[in-house]
Amino acid sequence: MKMFVDLEALNLRSTPEMDPGNRIAILHLGQEVDALGPATEPGWTRIKTTIGNVQKTGVVKAEVEGQRSLRIPVSAQREALARQAIIEWLRFEKGQGQEHHAPFFGYIGEMWQAIGLNLDGRDRDQFWSAASISFMVRNASSTVPKYKKFKFAAAHAKYMHDSIARRNANDTKAPFWGHRLHEIRPEIGDIVCKWREAPRDYDDAAASDAFKSHSDIVVSVQPDFVLAIGGNVGQSVNITRYKKTGAGFLAPQDAVFMHMVNRT
Structure with a gap:
């Protein structure tokens, strides 16, 4: 098996x-x-x-x-996104490859270029984490066309807000819908959303697409936590462990404030 x-x-x-x-x-x-x-x-x-x-x-x-x-495997659509996240993690030597060193700064350049920006990992004043998530989702779209409807962006807040707006509009073609943490338990291929610097909540993300934030793609779901992969984590593509509540939802800890549910 x-x-x-x-x-x-x-x-x-x-x-x-x-x-x-x-x-x-x-x-x-x-x-x-x-x-x-x-x-x-x-x-x-x-x-x-x-x-x-x-x-x-x-x-x-x-x-x-x-x-x-x-x-055991989950759906082919969810596996496609998890696989792309893991490919990038391995390409960055499991979190050891640093953004400003060769060949890694070139890999980050690929991420930026995919959203139309001429930057790379040597532009160290530019956060590239949202570009990395957009890159992973875009690569997954080669086998799962629904991912092409993702809000590819250089800022996480853009696609967080979009996922809520499309849920509110009952847009069944959207690859993700934004949810409050207590609504749906996380699965592989979902996206964990965090605020940065200033605390935010779900209502803030529903009202605005312009705030500092971060996100990671879930690649493993254990009884007490999930593992998720994202970019610009320790200046690399790396894994973060996020705690779950006793009921199995993402815990509102470590700046986690919402959950983008994969609907592909």
Whole structure:
């Protein structure tokens, strides 16, 4: 059965035991694997996957520190966006590639150029996080045309406001609708929205598209938190962990104030 790695990193081992000498490889978040069934020891799963051009078979822990290590696929439309976010994370060396260093400043240049601006990562006074989200959504639109109706912009507030306006207009062609945090539980392919500098709420985003903000694309949903990928996080494309409430909604912590729900 096709599954995806649901942790930032997961050890693939030759035998179902925690032995430094039996590690075959380290699998990354979102890596596709074939689950072959339970291993001989409880709590382990047999898998095969392709690393480079070589197929590898081994075992992985089913849970690591209370977090599930593998997940089943969600809809193809949501997977398409998560995949583009993960591609950028890997392209930036899992958050280690810095914006002003080669080749990374050129990658940021691609993001800017996609929205018609002649900038790159060496323009360090320009926030590129919204350009990165727009770039990821645009790339996902190559297989999911509905993403082409996204409000591509250099500022997060533009598409946050648009998602609320289109929900209020009952626009079923919109790829995202903006929701209050307590309305819908997050899923892979949704977008977490945060304010920057000055506190904002859902009503502010409904009234204006001009305020400082940030957003990240959800790529993993665990019982107590989600992992989301965004740009200009630590001057790279990186992963942020966002807490969930006991009821499973995004928690109103760390400046999180609204939730763009994927409707593709």
